[in-house]
Amino acid sequence: MRLVIDGIEFGYSSTPVLKDITLDANGPQLLSIIGPNGVGKSTLIHCINRILSPNKGTVMIDGETVNDISLKDLAKKVGYVPYSANDTFPLSVVDTVLMGRHPHATYKSLDKDLDIVYSTLRLLDIEDLAMRNFDELSAGQHQKVMLARGLVQEPEILLLDEPTSNLDIKHQMEVTRLLRDLSQEKNILVIMISHDLNIAAKYSDTMIMLHGGSIYAIGTPSEVITKENIKAVYDVESEVIESHGRPHLIMLDSDFDDVEHTLPADTYAVKEKR
């Protein structure tokens, strides 16, 4: 699969949100979109799956413009896991995940659809939750169920809007690792929005840093997560160290400069690298 975004621009009324975004993503990989709040991360992924229509530019999947693809066919190519799930009327986990089969479903396909749903639940290790109601689950389980719903669409591209928000560190790592592994096992391009730069850097193949509605940096985690980029985009002082071949960000705050002497000696290892 190949996603090509060619010079898209989007704005609400006269306020521009995205400005001249150009991107070419090819092959199975985990691609993270990072950037401060309100920079246009969600708007960008909404332009990819046509929830929003760009004012200018095109989005193409495998050479075909998304506007020329019927909504149902687009749903077979692009899956989407939203920031939060709507559960006014909670369904069972199976029924929730089964919704994702809508673009493929026919009146005789229930048995086959259930096979796909159950195998996905097994893959995510949540088969035991199958008959539980969605509102009885923890935040981590919610996230996995929503991920399962996106996966049963059997998409070539899976978009996730902050899939690790509301999760503890263990579950953040687990879900992000899972996304990286799934991109290879299922041969899909996984694009996720993340606010946790270290976890995104640890597992992503490619990172995109947005700033003021434009792409500020794009490349491998080591190319994107630099203290200069962090200062320019987030206006935060930081240090970047390397851990297992991946960049790891440490925030610095001048308010804490005077407490350095109270820390154990090995804490300065990071500072000495400056």
Next chain:
Amino acid sequence: MAGKQDYYKMIHRKWIFIIICALLILVTLIFSLSIGMYDLSFFDCYRVLIEHLTGNITDPYADDIVVFTRLPIGVFAIIVGAVLALGGAVMQSMLRNPLADPYTMGVSSGALLGASIAIVLGNGIMPLFSDPWIKIVMAFGFSLIPVAVILMFSFKRRVTATKIILIGIAMMYIFSAVVQLLMITASEETLAEIYSWRVGTLALTTWDTIPIPLFISLVCGVVLFYHHRSINVMMAGPNSAHSMGVDPKRTILIEITIVSLMTAAVVCFTGTIGFVGLVGPHIARLFVGSESKHLLPASALFGGLFLLLANCVARVSGEYGLPVGVISAIIGCPLFIMILIRMRRKSAWK
């Protein structure tokens, strides 16, 4: 595979509830024929029906009462209850709002206003139609005004679930205010007629009443059931629905037009019958869950059964019976609260 079998077992349990509702409707319908001033037992009614079907009528008076007076009222009670509860189930699921029903769209208050204008202005307003049909046509026309406003709004602005409910409620208040205005200027006789419309009644039903609403309800009901997957996906929210291949704006506009049409087709004959459309789907949801494939038929059948039972109680209440709209709310609301308290099962709402 154990997991899949568990799911199929759950589906079977839902269908059992639906079949039980259908059987109870048949039994209750025959039972409802025995209720009234003329004393007939359940088995007498069954015998009269069989005699009528075979053409071997032994008691013409009983035949007249059972087949031409009580039966059309019972059948129409089932249709009206089914339409209102089905409409409520669709609106609630699609707009993701437990307080949505066909009436929050302003359909019934539109019907009331149309009928009230016809009652106050009399035959002069539509010379082509005779008396009951002027009210029915006016009620039908006015009850479709809210959906027409929403459709016009959708051309100019983005339609969302909240906007639809707010437009419906605003229309409801406008219609109610105009009805109040008409009631202030109305004579005592017309005031009584407007009042009977306001509380909703099935007492005026004859076999002539049934064909048009039955036809419209059947067509709309079949189309809604055919769309059950889209309605189900809409529960995930507009962005998620879009990403699963359902156009949320188009789906909302199509389904509310269908719901408004079928609701208008029944309320223009009965007036405002509350409760069933709002709470009927919630009670059905307690038994079959929120998945639309089972919720839609279960709501329709439960709504039909409930209004049929409410109509039985309404007919034996007071000296001359009471309007079914009053009885459905008086019995239904406490019943609903009791079920909510006693039900120890998976939650059906957040």
